[in-house]
Amino acid sequence: MTKQQIDCELALKQIFEYVDHELGEHEHAWLEQHLRTCKSCFSRMEFERRLKEKVGALREDELASPLGERIKSLLKSF
Ligand SMILES: [Zn+2]
16 A cells, blocks of 8 residues: 555545544644645545535425435445
């Protein structure tokens, strides 16, 4: 495993907390640095962020719909 692969693995584990703004200061800074240099993690993060926005934009009744259920289970499966 290269350093890059190890960094990416670590980054992917933290992406959720990153988009939720739940990372500690140190981890947040590290991840931002990584996202600046790593295109694949960056696009993954963008994907999570958009997905999160979509879920956030759904109303209660929509979240209970099949589509809402699908998005929720999709989020859990990562
Ligand atoms: Zn990466």
